Amino acid sequence: MTWEDFPYFVILCCGLWLLALVLLTGRKKTTEKISILLVVAGTLTLAVFITGLWISLERPVFRTLGETRLWYSLLLSLISLIIYFRWKYKWLLAYSIIMAMVFLIINYFKPENFDKTLMPALQSPWFIPHVIVYMISYAFLAAASFFGIIGLFLSYKRKSIESTMHLTDNIVYTGFAFLTIGMLFGALWAKVAWGSYWTWDPKETWALLTWLIYLLYIHFRINKNNNIKLALWILAISFFVLLTCWFGLNYLPAAQNSVHVYS
Amino acid sequence: MNEQQTPEKKSGVSSWKYSEGLFVSLILVFIGLIIEFATGGKGTSMPAWPANLLILVLFIAYIVVFYFLVNLPLKKWLSGVPVAISAICTFAFLVFLMGFIPQEATNHSSPLMTRLGLNHIVRSWPYLLSSTYLLFVLGLTIIRRIRPFSFKNISFLLNHLGLWIIIVAGSLGSADSMKLSMVLSRNIETIAAYNSQSQAFDLGFRLQLINFTIDEYPPELGLLSAKTGKSVNPDATRPEVKKGTTTMMGDWCVEITNFIENAKKDSAGYLPAANPGAPAAYITAKKHLQNITASGWVCSGSPFVNRQDLMLSDNEFIAMTLRKPKKFTSEIRAFYDDTQESFQLTVNKPYKFKGWTIYQSGYDEQMGKWSEISIVQLVRDPWLPVVYTGIFMLLAGALLMLWTGRSGTKKQQITI
Numbered sequence: 160m161t162w163e164d165f166p167y168f169v170i171l172c173c174g175l176w177l178l179a180l181v182l183l184t185g186r187k188k189t190t191e192k193i194s195i196l197l198v199v200a201g202t203l204t205l206a207v208f209i210t211g212l213w214i215s216l217e218r219p220v221f222r223t224l225g226e227t228r229l230w231y232s233l234l235l236s237l238i239s240l241i242i243y244f245r246w247k248y249k250w251l252l253a254y255s256i257i258m259a260m261v262f263l264i265i266n267y268f269k270p271e272n273f274d275k276t277l278m279p280a281l282q283s284p285w286f287i288p289h290v291i292v293y294m295i296s297y298a299f300l301a302a303a304s305f306f307g308i309i310g311l312f313l314s315y316k317r318k319s320i321e322s323t324m325h326l327t328d329n330i331v332y333t334g335f336a337f338l339t340i341g342m343l344f345g346a347l348w349a350k351v352a353w354g355s356y357w358t359w360d361p362k363e364t365w366a367l368l369t370w371l372i373y374l375l376y377i378h379f380r381i382n383k384n385n386n387i388k389l390a391l392w393i394l395a396i397s398f399f400v401l402l403t404c405w406f407g408l409n410y411l412p413a414a415q416n417s418v419h420v421y422s
Numbered sequence: 423m424n425e426q427q428t429p430e431k432k433s434g435v436s437s438w439k440y441s442e443g444l445f446v447s448l449i450l451v452f453i454g455l456i457i458e459f460a461t462g463g464k465g466t467s468m469p470a471w472p473a474n475l476l477i478l479v480l481f482i483a484y485i486v487v488f489y490f491l492v493n494l495p496l497k498k499w500l501s502g503v504p505v506a507i508s509a510i511c512t513f514a515f516l517v518f519l520m521g522f523i524p525q526e527a528t529n530h531s532s533p534l535m536t537r538l539g540l541n542h543i544v545r546s547w548p549y550l551l552s553s554t555y556l557l558f559v560l561g562l563t564i565i566r567r568i569r570p571f572s573f574k575n576i577s578f579l580l581n582h583l584g585l586w587i588i589i590v591a592g593s594l595g596s597a598d599s600m601k602l603s604m605v606l607s608r609n610i611e612t613i614a615a616y617n618s619q620s621q622a623f624d625l626g627f628r629l630q631l632i633n634f635t636i637d638e639y640p641p642e643l644g645l646l647s648a649k650t651g652k653s654v655n656p657d658a659t660r661p662e663v664k665k666g667t668t669t670m671m672g673d674w675c676v677e678i679t680n681f682i683e684n685a686k687k688d689s690a691g692y693l694p695a696a697n698p699g700a701p702a703a704y705i706t707a708k709k710h711l712q713n714i715t716a717s718g719w720v721c722s723g724s725p726f727v728n729r730q731d732l733m734l735s736d737n738e739f740i741a742m743t744l745r746k747p748k749k750f751t752s753e754i755r756a757f758y759d760d761t762q763e764s765f766q767l768t769v770n771k772p773y774k775f776k777g778w779t780i781y782q783s784g785y786d787e788q789m790g791k792w793s794e795i796s797i798v799q800l801v802r803d804p805w806l807p808v809v810y811t812g813i814f815m816l817l818a819g820a821l822l823m824l825w826t827g828r829s830g831t832k833k834q835q836i837t838i
Contacts, residue, residue, distance in 0.1 A: 162659060269657070276639045276746045279769035328828040339820040343813050352770050354601060354781050354801040356809065357592065359544055364521045371514040378507050412524055 160211025168208040169263050175201035176236075176256045183253050191249065195240075198256060202236045205263075209233060218277045221290040224406065225266050230291065232259035234298040242302065246326065254305045255298075285348035293341035299334030300373070300401060303327055307394035314388055324387065328380055331394070335373045342366055361411065362419035365404035372397040435495040442499075443508030450555050451512055454548030455538055463537040465545035468597040471804070478594055485561040501562040509556040516549055553589065560586050577822040584815030591812060595805025602800045603783060606631035611757060615800055625800065627776055632764070633753040636791040638745040640664065641701050641722050643678075645671040648737050663703050663742065673710045674734060680704035687727055692719050698792040700724035703742065707734055725788055745790070752782055752796040767798060778802050 175197045182194035209229055213220045220226045239255030242248055306327040313320045345366070346356040357363060376393045379385055408414045458465070468474060489497060499505060520543045523535070531541050539546025564582050567575050602615035602623055611628040642660035644653055654672055661669040665681040685702035686695035692702040702721040708714070716734045722742040723729025731741045751768040756775055765773045767782040774780075784797035803809075 276748070279747055279749055282749065283770040325828070332823055332827045336820040336823040339823075340817060343817050343820075346813060350806075351772060354772070354779065354799050356813075359520070359525065361521065364517060368514060368517045368521055371510055371517060375507060375510050375514065378503055378510065381503050411522065 160208060160215050162212070164211075165208070166267065168204055169267050172201045172204040172208075173260050173263060175204065176260055180253055180256065183249055195243070195252075198236060198240060198252060201256070202233065202240065205229070205233050205236070219287050221286060222277055222281060225269075227290060227294060227405075228262045228266050230294045231297060232262045234291075234294050235259045235262075235301060238295070238298045239302060242330075248326075250309070251302055251305055255302065258301060280352045283348060283352060285344060285351070289341060289344045289348055292337050292344060296334050296337030296341055297401060297405065299330055299337060300398060303330040303334055304394060304398035306330065307391045307398075311388065311391045311395070314391065320387065324380075327394070328377075331373060331376060331380075335370075335377060338370055338373065342370060360419060361414035361417040362404065362408055365400070365408055369397065369401045369404050372400055435493075435499055438495075438499045438504075440504045440508065443505040444511065446505075447508045447512035447552060447555065450551040451516075451548045454546065454551040458539040458547040459537055461547075463539055463542075465539055465542050466547060466550045467545070468594060470597040474594040474597060478590065481557075481590075482561070485558060486565065489562055489565045497562065497566075500559050501566045505559050506563065509552070509559050512552045513556050516543055516552060519543060553593070557586060557589060577819055577826060580815045580819030580822065584812045584817075584819055587812030588809055588816065589812075591805045591808035595803065595809065598805060599803040600801070604629060604798050604800060606752070606754065606796045606798060608632070608634075608794060625776070625778065627756055627758040629780075629798070630755045630757070631752055631796050632755050634750070634785060634793055634796045636750045636785075636793075637748040638791065639748050641703075641745045642743045643669075643671065643676065643703075643705070643720070644741050644743055645674070645734075646731075646739055646741055648733070648739055654738060660743065663701070665703075670710075671707075671740070672738070674707045674738075674740075675710060676705055676707045676740070678703050678705050685721065685727065687721075687730075692721065698724070698726045698789075700727040700729075701742065701745065702727075702730070705732060705740065707732070707740065709734075724790060724792075726792075747790075750782065750785060750796075752798065754780075754796075754798070767796075772801075 179194040179197035179201065182190045182197065185191065185194075209220055212229075220229065235255045236259045239248075239252045243252045306323055310320045310323045310327060313323060345363075349358070350356040372393065376390060376397060379390050379393060403411075408417065408419070469477065492500075519540060523540055523543075524531075525541060525543065535541050539548065543549050560582060564579070564586060567578055567582070600617070600623075602617050602625075604612055604615045606612050606629055608631050611630045613624055613628050614622040615625055616622055640662045642662055644660050645655070645658075646652060647654050658671070661667065661671065661676070663678060663681055665678055668675065668677045670676070681701070681703040682692055682694050683701050684695050684699045685692040686697070686699045687702075691704070700721050700723055702719055704717070704719050706715065706717040714735070716732060718732045719730055720732050720740055720742045721727060721730040722744050729741070731739045733739045749768060751766055753764065753766055756763045756765070758776060763775070765775070767773055767780060769782050772779045772781045778800045779802070781799040781801065782796070783799040786793040786795050
């Protein structure tokens with residue numbers, strides 16, 4: 160399986176997910192069950208493609224931005240499925256698969272994946288845990304930003320958002336824990352590969368900034384009487400910083416010499 | 423303080439919250455900017471051993487003494503959430519600036535930026551003051567939470583103390599860490615290692631390169647535009663050069679009929695070489711649905727053999743890319759007094775020797791696999807075990823946080 164087969168998988172996966180989205184709007188229990196099955200089927204399709212690609216490339220599929228987007232789509236749908244089974248949030252599921260589809264479609268039009276090689280610095284047992292933990296974290300924090308938007312919407316409508324906030328906080332805590340682990344794995348790896356655990360490389364700076372802003376949110380939420388709208392706005396900004404760290408970095412003047420810009 | 427106020431209404435420090443916290447943090451940044459400006463933008467420098475240890479001891483003592491001497495409202499405020507948030511905010515703001523402003527002084531940097539320390543934020547006074555303040559309030563918070571000690575606080579402690587240790591040991595230890603590089607050649611015992619300012623150091627041992635090998639990826643073929651010299655379709659997969667394979671490149675069906683990994687050029691074409699050469703391949707390209715063919719040798723070129731492209735038409739040509747390194751390894755012999763020791767170095771697999779960690783860092787990239795030299799990096803960081811203690815505490819804290827989630831911090835809501 161190679162990138163040439165990608166369009167078929169995108170069409171199949173997005174087809175299943177789109178159908179699931181339509182069925183999710185229904186109110187009957189059976190349609191909801193069918194739509195969940197469709198989401199699972201779409202997720203499996205993607206998993207099969209990633210596995211095939213890994214085998215054909217003869218190296219882990221984590222190197223290029225395009226490849227991280229594949230994982231992100233997969234993990235986003237997986238995590239929202241888990242949250243669905245635990246708390247029955249079907250709107251989160253809908254939002255997550257829309258996001259996952261957006262990332263697949265970006266990959267379809269701008270694959271950024273032509274390179275088969277893996278530079279020596281990336282050949283390390285740390286490579287897979289570092290990237291996968293970050294992708295899990297990003298998927299959780301995307302879910303948190305979804306609830307943040309719902310929360311903002313509800314609070315401007317002056318409706319009760321206590322249960323939404325409870326869930327949002329839990330998801331932020333989980334995402335933040337993964338973010339911390341991903342960053343520390345990065346530091347431990349950097350020590351082995353480059354001799355320093357922290358060099359203020361632009362990607363590191365932005366990763367720290369992302370971490371600090373979520374840290375800010377967590378501390379701000381300790382006192383539940385604090386302004387909730389402000390908390391939710393912090394959450395919205397956090398996700399924007401996260402996306403800048405992930406994609407936007409290549410366009411920033413400060414990042415021209417970053418060791419994390421690979422393609 | 424106004425003593426006539428009713429007990430319900432808090433006054434003075436007891437009523438301080440976010441605005442006062444932000445005010446203190448911003449004042450510190452402002453003072454930092456003034457000092458930085460007044461000292462000509464030279465920045466700060468960390469003192470080395472043993473002065474940094476003394477600073478650490480004094481800093482801890484100061485935090486502890488301050489905690490036990492100062493009055494309750496001030497202590498409560500300084501170790502509370504609003505101050506923590508203001509301190510994180512200011513620190514995050516400095517990191518934010520770092521994320522936008524290139525952090526190296528170049529000829530283009532404006533004098534004002536340099537003078538205010540904005541292109542060397544980590545070494546600037548505003549950074550020093552606001553990170554010290556962050557550590558100070560974090561320290562107070564930690565003391566408050568360990569008294570009395572309870573296992574419910576373990577997640578809090580691992581996270582906060584872990585972070586405190588990482589920042590303190592990382593910053594104070596920076597002056598004691600050394601990063602040197604050595605250029606090793608075959609048959610020569612090298613003594614001198616150099617730092618980034620080209621200062622030479624004698625480390626008391628000598629290193630010699632015994633052998634240097636590179637595993638390389640196969641070269642690839644690229645379809646390039648004759649006008650721009652750039653790839654016709656940058657997103658297209660570039661076929662690897664393997665004998666007997668056929669692939670489509672744009673409108674062309676390309677067959678690789680011969681491939682010599684190490685070739686020299688001869689009047690008749692390319693032949694396998696015993697000495698340093700370059701990879702070369704014979705390819706035949708047919709334009710899809712048209713009767714146009716082109717064939718000939720392509721060669722990626724090297725310092726020993728010239729590059730050779732194959733013109734397909736007036737607009738397009740095929741070129742072979744340089745081989746990329748997959749793995750490079752140095753076999754090294756180290757001499758220390760009368761003993762010697764041999765070891766292998768490769769990227770991601772450093773070797774510890776006489777208190778130094780030795781890393782494979784580079785080679786002569788022009789010469790590629792024929793490189794006669796290997797560049798190694800020697801790193802010494804005596805504070806590393808302390809930093810790692812912090813890192814592993816924070817890791818454990820993060821794992822606990824996954825387990826407990828938001829509920830793990832419920833106690834915090836009551837105490838603040």
